[in-house]
Amino acid sequence: MTGFPGVRPRRLRALPALRDMVAETSVEARRLILPVFVGEGFTEPRPIASMPGVVQHTLDSLKRTAAEAAGAGLAGVMVFGLPETKDATGSQALAEDGVLTTALREVRAEVGDDCLVMSDVCLDEFTDHGHCGVLTESGVVDNDATLELYGEMAVLHAEAGAHVVGPSGMMDGQVGVIRSALDRAGHHDTVILAYAAKYASAFYGPFREAVNSSLQGDRRTYQQDNRNLRDALREIRLDVEEGADIIMVKPALAYLDVIAAARAICDVPIAAYNISGEYAMVEAAAANGWIDRDGAIDETLTSIRRAGADSILTYWALEYARRGATR
Structure with a gap:
């Protein structure tokens, strides 16, 4: 080797075709999942103020x-x-004609197997106190009583046509109970996407507007503490042992290290949720002309994939897929 520098890595960055050829990470439409909200009795979609471009759907617009x-x-x-109505036990979550069950049935009829129909298995949208489970007399979430409801809810969703059920409540044992309930009901092929490492986060604010949350207090007694990594990995291992087909890390951006650590120990697919607060920050900064919006979206989704996520839930999913077809 003569001269200096003898190694010139910049050669592979000189042209777009070269950069594309050697790119290590890609974000394709097939890896993206679009979270959607549907309101009972809505006659028009309702914009969500803190999430520009995202709406609470009617059944038809959904x-x-x-x-x-x-x-x-x-x-x-x-x-x-x-x-439309909530109560202490989230009873509408188990209603055959409830908003979520009806939506799953209608969406599955609309898309068949061309697009996976995924359901949120949790009670927080349905309870008047906004917690992810039923409460004891002292106001603490009753883990085991909640598990029974999750099992029923998952079976109801599978019967309505959900390909994938997503238990998001962070109850101990939720995956095992849901897997058993699904198998007993004959839904052996229904996939469980387990929110295995779901952190208590300041970035959930816009989502609570999106789901008309009634939350009183916080969820720190059952969601992950943001100071902990080993605890999250323990939760992930437990969910895999209980039968999770895919595990989820949520949020994504402030927890890229958790995604990477999960990838190192986990042999099932990993999903990550690019959540409402992450979306809102980019949209607000872009609206003020402080950042390049498309570039920031690209970097955000690429960083999540680069950390080790196989799939990403993101509110930009449909836009990104459309834009990807032309870039």
């Missing part, structure tokens, strides 16, 4: 969006239901 997601090649849509 079906159109799901069809668009299928047409764009997205992996799936994750459906969240907003009931």
Whole structure:
């Protein structure tokens, strides 16, 4: 080797074709999942102020969006239901004609197997106290009583047509109970996407507007502490042992190290949720002209994939898939 520098890594960055050829990480539509919200009794979609471009859907607009997601090649849509009435036990979550069950049935009829229909298995949208489970007399979430309801809810969703159920409540044992309930009901092929490492986070604010949250207090007694990594890995191992087909890390951006650590120990696919606060920060900064919006979206999604996520739930999923077809 003569002269200096003898090694010139910049050669591989000189042209777009070269950069594309050697790129280590890619974000394709097939890896993206679109979270969607549907409101009971809505006659028009309702914009979510803290999440520009995202709406609370009517049933009809939800079906159109799901069809668009299928047409764009997205992996799936994750459906969240907003009931008209709430109570202490979240009883509408188990209603055959409830908003979420109805939406799953209608969306599956709309898209068939062209796009995965995914359901949120949790009670927080349905309880008047906003917690992810039923409460004891002292106001603490009753883990084991909640598990019974999760099992029933998952079976109801599978019967309505959900390909994938996503238990997000962070109850101990939720995956095992849901797997047993699904198998007893004959839904052996229904996939469990387990929110295995779901952290108590300041970045959930816009989501609580999106789901009309009634939360009183916080969820720190059952969601992960943001100071802990080993505890999250323990949760992940437990969920895999209980039968999780895919595990989830949520949020994504402030927890890229958790995604990477999960990838190192985990042999099942990993999903990550690019959550509402992460979305809102980019949208607000871009609206003020402080950052390049498309570039920031690209970097955000690429960073999550680079950390080790196989799939990403993101509110940009449909837009990104459409834009990817032209860039």
